[in-house]
Amino acid sequence: MYSDKVMDHFNNPRNVGEIEEADGTGSVGNPDCGDIMKLTLSIEDDKIKDVKFKTFGCGAAIATSSMVTELVMGKGVDEAEDISNSTVAEALDGLPPVKMHCSNLAADALHAAIKDYKEKKS
Amino acid sequence: MNKIYFDHNATTPVLDEVFDAMLPFLKEEWGNPSSIHWAGRVPKKAVEDAREQVAAFLGCSPVEIIFTSSGSESDNLGIKGVAYAKKNKGNHIITTKVEHPAVLKTCKYLEKEGFEVTYLNVDSAGMIDLGELKEAITDKTILITIMYANNETGVIFPVEEIGRIAKEHKITFHTDAVQAAGKLPIDTATLPVDLLTISGHKLYAPKGVGALFVRRGTRVVPIIHGGHHERNRRGGTENVAGIVGLGKACEMAAADMESERAHLEKMTTRLEEGIKEKVPHVYVNGGGSPRLVNTSNISFEFIEGESILLGLDMHQIAASSGSACTSGSLEPTHVLLAMGNTAELSHGSIRFSLGRINTMEEVELLLDVLPPIVERMRSMSPLYAGSNEPVVFKR
Numbered sequence: 001m002y003s004d005k006v007m008d009h010f011n012n013p014r015n016v017g018e019i020e021e022a023d024g025t026g027s028v029g030n031p032d033c034g035d036i037m038k039l040t041l042s043i044e045d046d047k048i049k050d051v052k053f054k055t056f057g058c059g060a061a062i063a064t065s066s067m068v069t070e071l072v073m074g075k076g077v078d079e080a081e082d083i084s085n086s087t088v089a090e091a092l093d094g095l096p097p098v099k100m101h102c103s104n105l106a107a108d109a110l111h112a113a114i115k116d117y118k119e120k121k122s
Numbered sequence: 123m124n125k126i127y128f129d130h131n132a133t134t135p136v137l138d139e140v141f142d143a144m145l146p147f148l149k150e151e152w153g154n155p156s157s158i159h160w161a162g163r164v165p166k167k168a169v170e171d172a173r174e175q176v177a178a179f180l181g182c183s184p185v186e187i188i189f190t191s192s193g194s195e196s197d198n199l200g201i202k203g204v205a206y207a208k209k210n211k212g213n214h215i216i217t218t219k220v221e222h223p224a225v226l227k228t229c230k231y232l233e234k235e236g237f238e239v240t241y242l243n244v245d246s247a248g249m250i251d252l253g254e255l256k257e258a259i260t261d262k263t264i265l266i267t268i269m270y271a272n273n274e275t276g277v278i279f280p281v282e283e284i285g286r287i288a289k290e291h292k293i294t295f296h297t298d299a300v301q302a303a304g305k306l307p308i309d310t311a312t313l314p315v316d317l318l319t320i321s322g323h324k325l326y327a328p329k330g331v332g333a334l335f336v337r338r339g340t341r342v343v344p345i346i347h348g349g350h351h352e353r354n355r356r357g358g359t360e361n362v363a364g365i366v367g368l369g370k371a372c373e374m375a376a377a378d379m380e381s382e383r384a385h386l387e388k389m390t391t392r393l394e395e396g397i398k399e400k401v402p403h404v405y406v407n408g409g410g411s412p413r414l415v416n417t418s419n420i421s422f423e424f425i426e427g428e429s430i431l432l433g434l435d436m437h438q439i440a441a442s443s444g445s446a447c448t449s450g451s452l453e454p455t456h457v458l459l460a461m462g463n464t465a466e467l468s469h470g471s472i473r474f475s476l477g478r479i480n481t482m483e484e485v486e487l488l489l490d491v492l493p494p495i496v497e498r499m500r501s502m503s504p505l506y507a508g509s510n511e512p513v514v515f516k517r
């Protein structure tokens with residue numbers, strides 16, 4: 001039911017873990033099914049130097065988490081902020097319709113982490 | 123890599139003997155059993171022979187067996203059929219919170235039709251309280267429908283006691299024995315039940331065939347109206363091949379019951395002991411109750427079930443999960459929630475249901491591949507200790 005890309009990210013997830021003393025942290029729970037993601041960012045000069053994730057969730061949740069870290073790595077904060085759940089889903093060659101909500105988890109965690117960073121900065 | 127199937131409560135393979143018995147009725151013996159001419163004779167006899175096989179398996183008379191299209195249809199017929207037949211006597215039905223949807227949704231439907239339904243609770247071990255059942259009975263209670271064994275946890279309910287209570291109060295008692303049939307000896311000659319549901323595909327017969335035992339003297343109003351089939355209780359030209367398959371499967375289940383039970387019990391015990399020994403933070407759901415010898419439902423703390431299933435599938439191992447992420451409805455299974463499990467623990471539940479095709483070697487293989495899968499998922503989980511700041515989950 002999942003694309004090869006999803007299975008690749010599920011089997012070899014990129015950037016698993018947690019950055020200590022992160023510049024931005026986003027922890028979100030998925031209101032639909034109850035899954036949880038925590039994303040941590042290390043940022044220098046508004047550029048994402050490092051990103052890590054931890055996810056409690058289904059295969060699609062883990063794959064979208066992994067994919068979102070790959071998409072934002074090295075990007076400017078403002079550019080990263082434009083990444084939406086559909087960007088992540090498309091980068092994975094699509095998700096089954098019942099699993100589209102899982103990609104919200106990844107996008108929401110990212111946006112929460114960036115918000116946290118901006119709040120900390122100001 | 124060999125394929126390993128640990129999902130027999132979902133469905134079972136068709137046994138060779140069952141397939142062979144069915145084959146003529148998909149080929150040369152295609153006649154209608156209702157026809158009086160030559161083409162109908164052999165199919166008619168085959169249906170009646172199968173009825174005898176099913177009746178022998180359940181310890182009843184052939185006239186007490188109605189063939190249906192599924193376990194779901196048998197549940198619908200048993201419940202709606204009795205509810206409508208007895209609606210002048212009362213409108214109250216008692217069931218449990220952990221029934222299969224074929225029973226639960228039928229009861230929900232009847233609520234809309236003016237019936238009142240009490241859904242009994244279960245404790246943390248998945249067991250009902252007979253005291254609560256007795257208290258729920260009113261002079262309007264016409265039907266008790268409580269499953270024999272639970273499909274998700276394998277927990278076996280005390281149907282004999284329930285039947286006695288029902289009898290004392292002159293209440294009709296239906297039990298969904300879809301998961302119990304073939305795994306537990308069932309003898310309606312001594313078991314005080316009025317109606318009992320079985321399904322072919324949980325019993326090594328094909329999908330799309332089931333049966334309902336209706337004790338003589340129990341009236342059911344048909345829900346499928348049609349011809350004179352099944353003594354006017356279920357319209358529709360018989361699924362002859364399916365019925366023949368069900369008959370053969372019942373005969374084989376009875377013959378092999380004891381050896382199969384011993385085989386299954388050994389494997390399930392090893393599986394459970396092995397997982398408890400090798401994987402920390404696991405819970406056996408229903409572990410404190412009597413359970414079917416083939417079913418083991420285990421919650422792995424801090425992780426989600428679908429991801430475990432995907433990991434197992436990489437090793438060609440099939441099982442199932444009660445996780446919200448696999449349910450389609452995005453709700454965790456009602457059975458584990460009724461047992462008071464948190465959503466998180468239900469999330470990480472995996473059901474292993476073994477069957478006659480399994481071997482001890484397959485169980486050992488599972489015990490080799492499962493612990494690293496669980497460890498890998500936990501290393502990614504924000505809930506697992508080792509995460510410096512575990513996320514507190516708010517629902």
Ligand SMILES: Cc1ncc(COP(=O)(O)O)c(C=O)c1O
Pocket residue numbers: 131132191192193194195197222224269271272273298300301321322323330331332
């Ligand atoms: C306890 C129970 N009742 C009823 C059913 C429904 O049977 P069928 O699939 O034949 O409709 C099932 C099968 O999932 C079951 O496990």
Ligand code: FES
Pocket residue numbers: 030033034035057058059060061099101102446447448
């Ligand atoms: S995170 Fe629950 S369905 Fe994907």
